[in-house]
Amino acid sequence: xxxxxxxxxxxxxxxxxxxxxxxxxxxxxxxxxxxxxxxxxxxxxxxxxxxxxxxxxxxxxxxxxxxxxxxxxxxxxxxxxxxxxxxxxxxxxxxxxxxxxxxxxxxxxxxxxxxxxxxxxxxxxxxxxxxxxxxxxxxxxxxxxxxxxxxxxxxxxxxxxxxxxxxxxxxxxxxx
Numbered sequence: 001x002x003x004x005x006x007x008x009x010x011x012x013x014x015x016x017x018x019x020x021x022x023x024x025x026x027x028x029x030x031x032x033x034x035x036x037x038x039x040x041x042x043x044x045x046x047x048x049x050x051x052x053x054x055x056x057x058x059x060x061x062x063x064x065x066x067x068x069x070x071x072x073x074x075x076x077x078x079x080x081x082x083x084x085x086x087x088x089x090x091x092x093x094x095x096x097x098x099x100x101x102x103x104x105x106x107x108x109x110x111x112x113x114x115x116x117x118x119x120x121x122x123x124x125x126x127x128x129x130x131x132x133x134x135x136x137x138x139x140x141x142x143x144x145x146x147x148x149x150x151x152x153x154x155x156x157x158x159x160x161x162x163x164x165x166x167x168x169x170x171x172x173x174x175x176x
Contacts, residue, residue: 062123128159
């Protein structure tokens, strides 16, 4: 069975979360399956090893789950991209609109080395707003966006189109 089919067999649909009409793809069920979690991580390592990626930036909070482990496997730094007010040191921030509101994310100003190639990782690509905002933070810090990595992509929300002007390296392990 493919990694996509394995992910789809385990991810849980939660209707009407976080608001009426949304079907939330809950990846917490993946965390209950260490064998599948390791297979996902192995797949990500194969995809990104030797690609000249200098660091992985994970988007809070689910982007931390596999993003940090992948960075450790690739022996490269992991950069935290967090919601406003969660980082203690000097930071840069970027405000953006979500499909159901607005948000602001931050990153430590010294987390990215100038001209470094950064892979942005998150659990899910929906409209692309969070990933696009993360890319803006990377660029503000002097880095370059290598690409985007997601466990799940919701193709019907067209997030890929928003990210293509930034990088054509966009990988979703499973798509809906």
